[in-house]
Amino acid sequence: MSSQGEDRALIFRLSDNVPEVVRQVLLERSWQEWDEDLHEEYDWNLHWRTTRFRVSDYNQTMSWQRLNHYPKTDAITKKDCLARNLRRMRGVFGPTVYSFSPQAFNLPNDYTKFVAEYTKLKQAEPDKPHFWICKPADMSRGRGIFIFRDLGELTYDCQAVVQRYMTNPLLISGYKFDLRIYVCVPSFHPLTVYIYQEGIVRFSTEKFDLSTIDNVFSHLTNTSINKFSPSYSTDKERVGPGCKWTLSQLRTYFHQSNLDDRMLWQRISNIVTLTLLCQVPTVPKAPYCCELFGFDILIDENMKPWLLEVNFSPALSVDCQADLLVKKPMLHDFVEIMNFKESDCERGGQEFRASKINASYSATSPRYSRTLRRRSSFNSKPSPRGSMLSTGNGKEDISTPTNNNNSTQARVSTSKPKEVQTPRRRYSYPLNRQSNPSAQVGNPGVNRTETSRRVSVSGTPTSMTSSRPRRPLYQRTTNPTQDSDNKSRAQGPLPRVGDFILTYPFNEATKKASWPNVDQRSIIRELQR
Structure with a gap:
C-alpha cells in the first residue's frame, strides 16, 4: 500500500x-519507481517497455496512466x-508523392x-553494376x-526485404552517414506529430567504397556494428x-560547406507524416x-x-x-508531451482504492469480477487526451469512463474487446510552410541555445560552440491563437x-482533414501547396 507521500x-x-537513462530522467523529475512490495498492481502512472504491450494492458489502462x-x-x-x-500508397496516390523510399521487394512473396x-535493369544497362541490399524483415541493429x-x-532463410542500394549517398570526407530522427506521436486519432529538433547523425567508420561491398564498416551506419570497427576510436578526417x-x-x-539545407528538413517532415499515414x-483508438x-x-x-526504415522503441x-x-x-x-496533471498523482483517490479492496474481497463470488470497469476496449470511441486536443468548441474532447467510486462493488466486465474496423487506406501530409513570425518554432518560448547541446569533437566544425539561437529545423504554419505557452x-x-x-497538423485544413475521418485527397492538396 502506497503512503500519503507517494x-x-x-x-x-x-x-x-529499459535503458537506464529513462529511469534517470524520471527520477530527475521527482517521480518514484513502482515497487511490487509497496504498490498495488494498478498504482502507477507510466509503464515503459521496450517490447509491445498485450491487448489486455490497453483495455485496463486508467485515465491517469500512460503506455x-x-x-x-x-x-x-x-x-x-x-x-x-x-508500395500500396504509391499505387493509390502516385509516385510523385511517395517517391522517398528505394524500390523494395518482400521475399519470398515478391521473388x-x-x-x-x-x-x-541488366538488359537495359549491361555494363553498369546495380547494387541491392537484403535485410531480414524483423531484425534490428544491422x-x-x-x-x-x-x-x-x-x-536468405527468413522473410526479408531486398532494396535498391543507394550508391550516391552524401559523404563527409568520404564517410557515409544517416540520420536518426525522433518522432513523437501523442495521438493517431486525430493524427498529431511532433519532431525533435535535435537528433543523431550516425557514421560508418571506414570510407565508402563500392568495390568492397562486404565491408560492413564502410556501408552500414549502425552503431552496434561500428563500435567494433578498428577505426572506431581513431580521429577520422572531419568526422572525429x-x-x-x-x-x-x-x-x-552544411553551413560551413555552403550546402543549402533549407528544403531538406521540410522534405524530412513530409516523409515522416506520409509514412505515419x-x-x-x-x-485502434487508444488515447492513453x-x-x-x-x-x-x-x-x-x-x-x-530517403527513408530507410522506422524503428519501434528506438535505442536510448x-x-x-x-x-x-x-x-x-x-x-x-x-x-512533457504526455501531459500528466497534478490530479494524476492521486491515481483514482482513496474511494477508488477502497472499491478495489472491496472488489478483491468479493472475488470469490461469481457475481463480481476482480477488476473495476476499465477505461475502454478498442471498439469504444475515446478521443485523444483533451489536454492536448479539443473538439473545437472549447470543451475537452476526451472519453474517460467514470469509475463508480461511491460503490464498493466492482463492475462486471463481460464483453470482449473488438478491433475497430477502419478503412484500408489513409494518407499523409506536408511540412515547412512559412510560419507566422510570432509562431516560429524557433521563438524563444524555451530559451535553449546551441551551446546547451554542443559537443566538442576533434575534427568537427569549430563554430559548434557558437551561442547563436538554433535555427528551427522544422517550421509550420500555426494558429496564432496557439502561439502562447500560456494558452491551455x-x-x-x-x-x-x-x-x-x-x-502535423500544420493548419486548419489539415485539422479538418484528419478528424473524425481522414480525407486523404484534401491532405495531399495541402501537402503540395
Whole structure:
C-alpha cells in the first residue's frame, strides 16, 4: 500500500531492458519507481517497455496512466510491412508523392517480381553494376544485412526485404552517414506529430567504397556494428573519433560547406507524416498512449532525403557524448508531451482504492469480477487526451469512463474487446510552410541555445560552440491563437513542447482533414501547396 507521500508523486513502472537513462530522467523529475512490495498492481502512472504491450494492458489502462506504445504499429515498424504499405500508397496516390523510399521487394512473396526487375535493369544497362541490399524483415541493429550485385549472391532463410542500394549517398570526407530522427506521436486519432529538433547523425567508420561491398564498416551506419570497427576510436578526417554527431553539428557542417539545407528538413517532415499515414488505419483508438519512433533517413548527393526504415522503441542507450546531449533532454520533453496533471498523482483517490479492496474481497463470488470497469476496449470511441486536443468548441474532447467510486462493488466486465474496423487506406501530409513570425518554432518560448547541446569533437566544425539561437529545423504554419505557452492545451496541440516541434497538423485544413475521418485527397492538396 502506497503512503500519503507517494500519493503526491507520479510513479513509473519499467520493464526489463529499459535503458537506464529513462529511469534517470524520471527520477530527475521527482517521480518514484513502482515497487511490487509497496504498490498495488494498478498504482502507477507510466509503464515503459521496450517490447509491445498485450491487448489486455490497453483495455485496463486508467485515465491517469500512460503506455509508451500504441497497439498494432507494425505497419511501419516491420521492414516488410513498411515496404508493402509504401508500395500500396504509391499505387493509390502516385509516385510523385511517395517517391522517398528505394524500390523494395518482400521475399519470398515478391521473388518473381524482383527477378523480373533485376533482369530488366541488366538488359537495359549491361555494363553498369546495380547494387541491392537484403535485410531480414524483423531484425534490428544491422543483423543479417548484406549487399550484393549478382542474383546468385542472394541467399536468405527468413522473410526479408531486398532494396535498391543507394550508391550516391552524401559523404563527409568520404564517410557515409544517416540520420536518426525522433518522432513523437501523442495521438493517431486525430493524427498529431511532433519532431525533435535535435537528433543523431550516425557514421560508418571506414570510407565508402563500392568495390568492397562486404565491408560492413564502410556501408552500414549502425552503431552496434561500428563500435567494433578498428577505426572506431581513431580521429577520422572531419568526422572525429567515434561514429556519431548531433544534428546541430551536421547543420553547422552544411553551413560551413555552403550546402543549402533549407528544403531538406521540410522534405524530412513530409516523409515522416506520409509514412505515419500508412499506419493510421490499423491503430485502434487508444488515447492513453504516446509513442516515440526513430526514423532513419539517408541523404543523397543531391540533398534529397530517403527513408530507410522506422524503428519501434528506438535505442536510448547512452554510448557517447552525442547520445547524452540528445537523448536525455529529448526524454524530458517526451514526458512533457504526455501531459500528466497534478490530479494524476492521486491515481483514482482513496474511494477508488477502497472499491478495489472491496472488489478483491468479493472475488470469490461469481457475481463480481476482480477488476473495476476499465477505461475502454478498442471498439469504444475515446478521443485523444483533451489536454492536448479539443473538439473545437472549447470543451475537452476526451472519453474517460467514470469509475463508480461511491460503490464498493466492482463492475462486471463481460464483453470482449473488438478491433475497430477502419478503412484500408489513409494518407499523409506536408511540412515547412512559412510560419507566422510570432509562431516560429524557433521563438524563444524555451530559451535553449546551441551551446546547451554542443559537443566538442576533434575534427568537427569549430563554430559548434557558437551561442547563436538554433535555427528551427522544422517550421509550420500555426494558429496564432496557439502561439502562447500560456494558452491551455485544451485549445489544441501546442506548437512546441521543449524541443519537440508540432509538424502535423500544420493548419486548419489539415485539422479538418484528419478528424473524425481522414480525407486523404484534401491532405495531399495541402501537402503540395
